[in-house]
Amino acid sequence: MATWYDHPQYFDMVFRDETDAEVAFFEQAFDKFADGKVKRLLEPGCGSGRLVVGMAAKGYDVTGLDLSKPMLKYLRDRMKRRKLPGTYVLGDMTEMNFDEPFDATFCTFNTFRHLLDEAAAEKHLRSVAANLRVGGIYILGFHLIPMDADPECTERWRASHGGTNVSVTLRVMDFDRKKRQELLRVSVKAVKRNGKVEKIRSEFPLRIYTPTQAKKLLAKVSDVLAIEGIYDFDYEIDEQREFDNDLTDAVFVLKRI
Template identity: 80%
Template sequence: MADWYDHPQYFDMVFRDETDDEVVFFEEVFERFGEGEVKRLLEPGCGSGRLVVAMAAKGYDVTGLDLSQPMLSYLRGRMKRRKLTGTVVQGDMTDMSFPKAFDAAFCTFNTFRHLINEGAAEKHLRSVAANVRAGGLYILGFHLIPMDADPDCTERWKASSGGTKVSVTLRVIDFDRKRRQEMLRVSIKAVKRSGAVERIRSEFPLRLYTPTQAKRLLEKVADVWQIRGIYDFDYDLDSPRKIDNDLTDAVFVLGRKPS
């Protein structure tokens, strides 16, 4: 068994269908909530870089940061093949420093939940704030856990590209509400055009957030971030949400306060 973070081509395939909707949403957010021109973008925890590539293709000056060297090597290769410009940096999303401030940042689809304690989560939010200009934006998306959540959750989906077919199973193998942590197991079966089969399994923890816990965290950084809007994974600006027990797929649009 191999780690799927060492196989970014499969990681990229799994989430590719979300990309177009996210890009449209980002640009709508920039138009509605942005103060001044939005050109320079940051994605902390960029992974395989599907959004870095998509936003660079739209003409933005994008920087992607991640800890995984295989992910970053894959991203650099994609950027080079598509003749796109941008910056790819290996680094920690809780401790970032760039020479020039960004106009906006984004981190969607649960990457934020890899920060498995409150201190790391707050440090990340403050690190992003330190690298985004006053009036700039941060689009932060992650799942929230309702009080009646089923701890025995299993999801399955399929993807294909270039003659390779991928089957993915995501299973919660441990759920600890008191410690605010769940352990996920992702199993991937990739069948290549040649008929060769590759199997990958990864297990990793994610931090749990109820709507109330997410609200409390954002209140801790209210000196640097203001909530401009709350949405869900439908990415519909005409359907704003509130932080309540019905919100499970949260997308927070945060605005950088003046220093």
């Protein structure tokens, strides 16, 4: 059975509907929080690159970085088809080293949680800061887990594009608060226009954060990144959230100081 990350087209289809809202929020956040003009952008852990494409289509100079060769190839081919310029880097989001600083960086929808320990998470944040100009911003989004959260969770999505119908099931297979990890299984069934069926299954761990644990982590890097705004996945620029135990779908706007 094939794996999720070897089939970027399905990954892209599932989250495509979120793109317009995120792109609009990014631009609003640039205007509200960044010092000076924002032109050069970086997405660490860009995956299939739906946000790279979305921001490049708006005229930004965008660099996407990822560890997956299939994801980067899919992104490169898609940008080429749309005749959009971009830069694609095979690399680790904890060890980034670019010649010029970026004006803004973004990493949303739990990519950050693939960093499985505190050291890697802090290293990533400091690597972002080192590649971000003073006054630039980092938009970081990931789910937080309340202390009373039900560890048994299943989510399902459906998506269609170009005659292909995709159904996705995301299930929590294991949940360990002590180790601060949950194991997720993603099952994908794709039915193509010609009737061919493709099934994909992947399992991967993600790091768990409560609001308190996220607050402690961000405090560790407060010498280089300051919290300027807190939002949720509704992406309403005029509706900030409190950093409290009710915050679950968190989007942090961090400024390089």
